[in-house]
Amino acid sequence: MDMVKDLASKKAAVIFTKSSCFMCHSIKALFYELGASPAIHELDQDANGREMEYALQRLGCNPSFPAVFIGGKYIGSAKDIISLHVDGSLKEKLIQAKAIWF
Structure with missing residues (x-):
């Protein structure tokens, strides 16, 4: 659990996903569209993915x-x-966390 908390706090925006998940892909695309570059952790491609899940x-x-x-x-x-x-509050949260600048 400490590993997940540590990873989640290393960058302003962090998304834990699976590479085969359509909704994960959509959420990542939304963040990129808003101008954010989140840290992405693909649970199915990480050696510790099952533990993180x-x-x-x-x-x-x-x-x-x-x-x-x-x-x-979270x-x-x-x-x-x-x-x-x-x-409209997602963009505001990203701005407050300094994941995007406007």
Whole structure:
């Protein structure tokens, strides 16, 4: 669990994903479209991926991917991120965390 918390706090925006997950791809594309360059951790391509997935579940990430952290805090999964984007607060969170500048 410490590894996930450490990785989640190393960059302003961090996304834990799986390479075969369509929603993960969509969330990454949304962040890039907004001008953010999140740290991406592909759970299915990392040697510690299974451990990280279990740690994400223990942290309350449900589903465990995509799991989005902004400013070191867990923000949510795809559904949560899309909701934040629709109401305009995702961009504000990214600005506050200095993941994007405007």
